[in-house]
Amino acid sequence: MERIxxxxxxxxxxxAAINFRNLPGEKDFISRFCQILAENQVNLLFLSTTSLRKNxxxxxxxxxxxxxxxxxxxASEPVMASHTEFILPVGSLSIFPHQFSLKILGxxxxxxGRINIPLYGLTxxxxxxxxxxDYAHLHTAVKAIRxxxxxxxxxxxxxxxxxxxxxxxxxxxxxxxxTNSS
Amino acid sequence: xxxxxxxxxxxxxxxxxxxxxxxSFLELGxxxxxxxxxxxxxxxxxxxGISFELxxxxxGGEKDLRVYLLFKRKWEEKVINHIFRAIWKDEGETFHIxxxxxxxxxxxxxxxxxxxxxxxAFRALTHKxxxxxASGFSGSAVYLILPxxxxxxxxxxxxxxxxxx
Numbered sequence: 381m382e383r384i385x386x387x388x389x390x391x392x393x394x395x396a397a398i399n400f401r402n403l404p405g406e407k408d409f410i411s412r413f414c415q416i417l418a419e420n421q422v423n424l425l426f427l428s429t430t431s432l433r434k435n436x437x438x439x440x441x442x443x444x445x446x447x448x449x450x451x452x453x454x455a456s457e458p459v460m461a462s463h464t465e466f467i468l469p470v471g472s473l474s475i476f477p478h479q480f481s482l483k484i485l486g487x488x489x490x491x492x493g494r495i496n497i498p499l500y501g502l503t504x505x506x507x508x509x510x511x512x513x514d515y516a517h518l519h520t521a522v523k524a525i526r527x528x529x530x531x532x533x534x535x536x537x538x539x540x541x542x543x544x545x546x547x548x549x550x551x552x553x554x555x556x557x558x559t560n561s562s
Numbered sequence: 563x564x565x566x567x568x569x570x571x572x573x574x575x576x577x578x579x580x581x582x583x584x585x586s587f588l589e590l591g592x593x594x595x596x597x598x599x600x601x602x603x604x605x606x607x608x609x610x611g612i613s614f615e616l617x618x619x620x621x622g623g624e625k626d627l628r629v630y631l632l633f634k635r636k637w638e639e640k641v642i643n644h645i646f647r648a649i650w651k652d653e654g655e656t657f658h659i660x661x662x663x664x665x666x667x668x669x670x671x672x673x674x675x676x677x678x679x680x681x682x683a684f685r686a687l688t689h690k691x692x693x694x695x696a697s698g699f700s701g702s703a704v705y706l707i708l709p710x711x712x713x714x715x716x717x718x719x720x721x722x723x724x725x726x727x
């Protein structure tokens with residue numbers, strides 16, 4: 381197998397993975413789940429959904445700090461709650477660029493399989509393949525990838541450099557300030 | 563140092579929508595222990611010149627890993643041949659192809675860091691009974707896989723919800 385080169389790897393902080401398996405297809409649970417999270421200002425850092433043959437699957441991650449509220453929200457939806465699995469702590473490992481290459485994807489899957497660390501989810505974006513695994517295994521995964529794929533050493537971000545969070549409180553303060561000044 | 567970014571939009575801004583038609587959507591199910599072998603099969607597909615439009619993997623436990631690949635329909639026969647050579651049907655491995663399907667892709671500023679993006683996308687389409695076969699939200703990108711003949715209507719609906727400045 382030829383040696384492949386990628387430009388970088390980025391790791392996330394601690395996340396919680398939430399999987400819904402075999403949700404019945406007659407009701408739109410996927411929309412409902414996204415709705416209750418949005419209403420409570422919870423961001424989905426990673427999400428994939430499939431609805432095939434009347435069977436819905438959701439795989440997503442939220443910040444570990446949002447887990448308690450997400451658990452409460454899911455508990456309030458009994459059908460959803462009965463199909464839920466929480467996995468934590470997990471983290472994401474993003475490899476870029478993927479170049480839409482099945483060779484890169486295949487190699488990454490082969491590496492995860494060979495080192496026998498769980499793959500709880502994966503989704504491609506415009507340039508990155510984002511893999512979800514146990515937070516404790518992220519560095520093992522990076523080491524194994526570097527043994528098999530060329531990655532410039534200065535392009536491995538082992539900790540998130542900035543954290544962005546949309547805050548309704550701050551937005552409300554701005555709105556109040558604007559109202560008072562007008 | 564703390565950087566505060568505030569998104570205060572009556573309509574969420576996006577950089578525009580791109581649709582791709584005439585695609586095939588493969589669902590492959592196997593046990594996690596077979597990941598090394600299936601990784602090699604997928605690598606071989608890449609050697610054969612096949613590329614992907616979107617990939618999603620979902621975990622249903624050790625015994626149920628699902629790989630979903632979206633690719634150009636012209637490669638469907640090649641993909642099926644690769645799968646047939648590798649699949650262990652007697653061990654419960656499964657594959658299914660949905661074809662043709664259509665894809666809408668869009669992205670926007672800090673989509674991955676903001677709540678409500680997925681809700682807005684799903685709400686726009688499901689309220690008008692457009693089926694979303696699969697979706698992927700990662701980073702700032704949103705991918706929606708739709709049944710044949712629905713991408714145009716879906717784009718029009720998304721245009722009402724999202725704003726292209």
